[in-house]
Amino acid sequence: MASTSASNAPLPPPLDGLGLNAEGYSQTDSSGFVGQTRAREACGVIVDLIKSRKFSGRALLLVGAPGTGKTALALAVSHELGVKVPFCPMVGSEVYSTEVKKTEVLAEVFRRAIGLRIKETKEVYEGEVTELTPTESENPLSGYGKTVSHVTVGLKTVKGTKQLRLDPSIYEAILKEKIVVGDVIYIEANTGAVKRVGRSDAYASSYDLESETYVPLPKGDVHKKKELVQDVTLGDLDAANARPQGGQDIMSVMGSLVRSGRTEVTEKLRKEVNKVVKGYVDQGVAEVIPGVVFIDEVHMLDIECFTFLNALLEDSMAPTVIFATNRGNSTVRGTVDIVSPHGIPVDLLDRCMIVRTEQYTVAQIIRVIELRATVEGLTMGEGVPQKLAEAGENSSLRYALQLLTPASILAKLAGRDTIELEDIGEMGELFLDAKTSAGLISKGKQSADVTMQ
Numbered sequence: 001m002a003s004t005s006a007s008n009a010p011l012p013p014p015l016d017g018l019g020l021n022a023e024g025y026s027q028t029d030s031s032g033f034v035g036q037t038r039a040r041e042a043c044g045v046i047v048d049l050i051k052s053r054k055f056s057g058r059a060l061l062l063v064g065a066p067g068t069g070k071t072a073l074a075l076a077v078s079h080e081l082g083v084k085v086p087f088c089p090m091v092g093s094e095v096y097s098t099e100v101k102k103t104e105v106l107a108e109v110f111r112r113a114i115g116l117r118i119k120e121t122k123e124v125y126e127g128e129v130t131e132l133t134p135t136e137s138e139n140p141l142s143g144y145g146k147t148v149s150h151v152t153v154g155l156k157t158v159k160g161t162k163q164l165r166l167d168p169s170i171y172e173a174i175l176k177e178k179i180v181v182g183d184v185i186y187i188e189a190n191t192g193a194v195k196r197v198g199r200s201d202a203y204a205s206s207y208d209l210e211s212e213t214y215v216p217l218p219k220g221d222v223h224k225k226k227e228l229v230q231d232v233t234l235g236d237l238d239a240a241n242a243r244p245q246g247g248q249d250i251m252s253v254m255g256s257l258v259r260s261g262r263t264e265v266t267e268k269l270r271k272e273v274n275k276v277v278k279g280y281v282d283q284g285v286a287e288v289i290p291g292v293v294f295i296d297e298v299h300m301l302d303i304e305c306f307t308f309l310n311a312l313l314e315d316s317m318a319p320t321v322i323f324a325t326n327r328g329n330s331t332v333r334g335t336v337d338i339v340s341p342h343g344i345p346v347d348l349l350d351r352c353m354i355v356r357t358e359q360y361t362v363a364q365i366i367r368v369i370e371l372r373a374t375v376e377g378l379t380m381g382e383g384v385p386q387k388l389a390e391a392g393e394n395s396s397l398r399y400a401l402q403l404l405t406p407a408s409i410l411a412k413l414a415g416r417d418t419i420e421l422e423d424i425g426e427m428g429e430l431f432l433d434a435k436t437s438a439g440l441i442s443k444g445k446q447s448a449d450v451t452m453q
């Protein structure tokens, strides 16, 4: 899942898809999703509709109380759609910026949610680096000091080796990519762009905990034609063309496109990008991968945005749209008297398939807490999950989960590895859940008194 978010909204840790079996029924606890059977199965149906392209012009609306897993469900849906599918989350209130028009914010998110996979056959030199020798010469201009006049690179494949004498600019690229002897790289013949594929597996060490990717020695000749795959989004292309100096590598394909000094993405520029993209799709060079736009707290949008969304949904290249809200009937923002379910105008609601998330039972909250503790490597003492779950039932699942990490810190301070009941007790004194806190204020007590008790 490629998240191309510009939003700072914290996302829950990803659960592994919806956890449904082949028939579309939910399986208990698989993929880390607890409960929400109906919502998950409904989302499974939506995923099928999206995959068979029968969901265009429509949107999924997730409705439920805070902390009931709406964001988690949206993430799971996009996970089910595939790994390289762009996922662009935003919060309704993000459209209210002083610099950019509201509709522009939405338009941009929608562009970032359309992925493009570009396949090109390029002439490359590929192999394991066996030699990397810069040759220096006297700098003829300054009279002293030396500059690199060329670099000698040895490349090895299963079939043979080749020694290349290359331009100093390629040496700079090699240094930038931190390439050393033993790495597998390729150099594009036309552009001189250098790409590190990984470390040759002849150099693989026996340590498990390493971030290095090991790759086999390339087959075939060093000098050959190779199919390269690049994943970009329409948003990337818009931005790169608006600022011609930036984003060089993803732009190698679209390089020919408009090189004026534009700095702003305009509707006209988007159209031009679309035209070029369409050309590539028609030639079979590129493939469009519709992603997911997730608008949380959709009731924060106003009537102008909703009207614009209707138009965006109609677009032939629209991504899948998921909304979430925890509001019931409310006034549509930007209007005086239009009251509508979830604060969404009826014409847009008409396009939505609504899925409701349910409140959790104590048993379910316990299960979620236990799963989370395992993921975070925390151990809990006798009765702790129960106690946290009770706290969760009184406020929300999220509150219960949020207590977990600070409680583990308190446990560590007390010199223990296991979270015990006393840590939870202390937490309750230090932090309040929303209901208690609001209740105390309305009783006229000062929060200072509360923490003293």
Ligand SMILES: Nc1ncnc2c1ncn2[C@@H]1O[C@H](COP(=O)(O)OP(=O)(O)OP(=O)(O)O)[C@@H](O)[C@H]1O
Pocket: 012, 013, 032, 033, 034, 035, 036, 064, 065, 066, 067, 068, 069, 070, 071, 072, 073, 296, 325, 326, 368, 397, 398, 401
């Ligand atoms: N069924 C579930 N199984 C496991 N974990 C869950 C489940 N539901 C929610 N969670 C976890 O609970 C936390 C809160 O869920 P999430 O953020 O999805 O709620 P939300 O409905 O989007 O809330 P809000 O309305 O406040 O945005 C997350 O960390 C999420 O991973």
Ligand SMILES: [Mg+2]
Pocket: 070, 071, 072, 296, 324
């Ligand atoms: Mg949420």
